[in-house]
Amino acid sequence: MNMRRDPLNIKATGSEFPLILGRDVSGVVMECGLNVSYFKPGDEVWAAIPPWKQGSLAEFVVLSGNEVSHKPKALSHTQAAAIPYVAATVWSAVVNTGGLNKDNCTGKRILIIGASGGIGTFAIQLLKAWDSHVTVTCSQNAEQLVRGFGADHVVDYRAGDVEAKLKTLEKFDLILDNVGGETEKWALSFLKPWSGAKYVTLVTPFLLNTDRLGVADGMLQTGVTIGTKALRHLCKGVHYRWGFFAPSGPALDEVRELVDAGKIRPVVEQQFSFPEVPQAFEKVEKGHARGKTVISIAEVSE
Ligand SMILES: NC(=O)c1ccc[n+]([C@@H]2O[C@H](COP(=O)([O-])OP(=O)(O)OC[C@H]3O[C@@H](n4cnc5c(N)ncnc54)[C@H](OP(=O)(O)O)[C@@H]3O)[C@@H](O)[C@H]2O)c1
Structure with missing residues (x-):
């Protein structure tokens, strides 16, 4: 072999x-x-x-x-x-795609949507180690856990309108989205416009497209989707990106x-x-x- x-x-x-x-x-x-x-x-x-x-x-x-x-x-x-898997994925999303590193994070405002799982608990720790200000969304029963890793502000997504709660906060430099779906419709409006701020989602249709349409057509469909979305948001002064695990x-x-x-x-x-x-x-x-x-x-x- x-x-x-x-x-x-x-x-x-x-x-x-x-x-x-x-x-x-x-x-x-x-x-x-x-x-x-x-x-x-x-x-x-x-x-x-x-x-x-x-x-x-x-x-x-x-x-x-x-x-x-x-x-x-x-x-x-x-x-x-x-x-390793969550670290390599968060590193790829936050560093390679999001442009953050240990030298440029101080004071940056980060929002992690879905922070209580494997990806989220690692991401909080990495971004706090680099001195960012970290806001997270999670269930109320995970608040103690995420605060233990240093989350500065915790929004309970199960108690009322999470979009309305996030709207009241100062805007963000980077959003890491581990939930996807509906979140994509509102999250980008919470980025600081025309400042290089980025939304990076780990929930992409890439695998769904290749499973449904085959490798070639699936990749073509994926390319069209990401290109259209990135361009639409760029016109509003914010960056839309997909993050992927990279060993x-x-x-x-x-x-x-x-x-x-x-x-x-x-x-x-x-x-x-x-x-x-x-x-x-x-x-x-x-x-x-x-x-x-x-x-x-x-x-x-x-
Ligand atoms: N693109 C890639 O290469 C890549 C790589 C790895 C992972 N991912 C994706 O990244 C996502 C997160 O992965 P993970 O390993 O961290 O998953 P996980 O360990 O299963 O954690 C998901 C967490 O999200 C919470 N949650 C569910 N719905 C939520 C909502 N609406 N708002 C806030 N929190 C919510 C869950 O807790 P409660 O339900 O109790 O609130 C759970 O703690 C998954 O969709 C996964 O497929 C993508």
């Missing part, structure tokens, strides 16, 4: 199945390719696996060197496994420093053993996440 060009072995079998799910991994390097010098067998590493490769619900995974990073020393593997060892290196400095904590809501994978997925399907669900593949002494 050519792991590099066809990691799912689709050419040989004509099918993506059996498909191994799971994007986050924390474990130990078993072997390295000849050109890998940054890692060696025995190193403790973490990574977020690209969607075109087999996933992490397995004893072994094969990754490229640039997708892997040394895991934070302060965390157990179980704790570390709660971070990145270097981004995880930076996150590791924040974790080791005590500025970012893992949020493990519940842990399951490997035989309990079906129950873990049932739990995730029910929604109302408060952080991450982690599956422990191998018994390790932590």
Whole structure:
């Protein structure tokens, strides 16, 4: 099997199945390719696996060197496994797409729509570590959780009209939308116009379009949709963007420093053993996440 060009072995079998799910991994390097010098067998590493490769619900995974990073020393593997996918996604959305970084965030006003799940709890911590002012929307019963990560202002989206409540606040420099749908209709009006302010949504029709129309037509449809929306909002002085998960060892290196400095904590809501994978997925399907669900593949002494 050519792991590099066809990691799912689709050419040989004509099918993506059996498909191994799971994007986050924390474990130990078993072997390295000849050109890998940054890692060696025995190193403790973490990574977020690209969607075109087999996933992490397995004893072994094969990754490229640039997708892997040394895991934070302060965390157990179980704790570390709660971070890479949300970290890589938030990094891609906020840094690569949103243009924020540790040097330009001080005093910036950020709104995170849907802040109590995996993405939101990581995003609050990253943006607070960079000294932003963070407003979030979540259910009332998640207020204590998000405040614990430093959220400055919390809006309960279940108690009354969330749009009306946000309208009363000072406008924002960046909005990270983890909810999508109706939110897109009003959220962009809460950005500071003509200031470079951006709305970045993680809820996009990209996968829906490719599933429905096939890869070529789906991508064409996606391109037309994003182009039309971006242009419409640009005329009003704000930027409309889509954010996507992008695997990145270097981004995880930076996150590791924040974790080791005590500025970012893992949020493990519940842990399951490997035989309990079906129950873990049932739990995730029910929604109302408060952080991450982690599956422990191998018994390790932590
Ligand atoms: N584009 C990409 O590459 C990419 C990558 C990763 C994730 N995503 C997307 O990003 C979104 C968030 O991911 P996640 O992993 O954080 O999901 P999650 O862990 O399931 O968390 C979702 C959170 O949103 C809350 N919520 C639901 N409806 C809400 C609303 N109307 N307003 C405010 N909060 C609401 C839920 O709690 P309550 O229901 O109890 O309020 C839950 O805590 C998902 O739609 C996911 O598909 C996209």
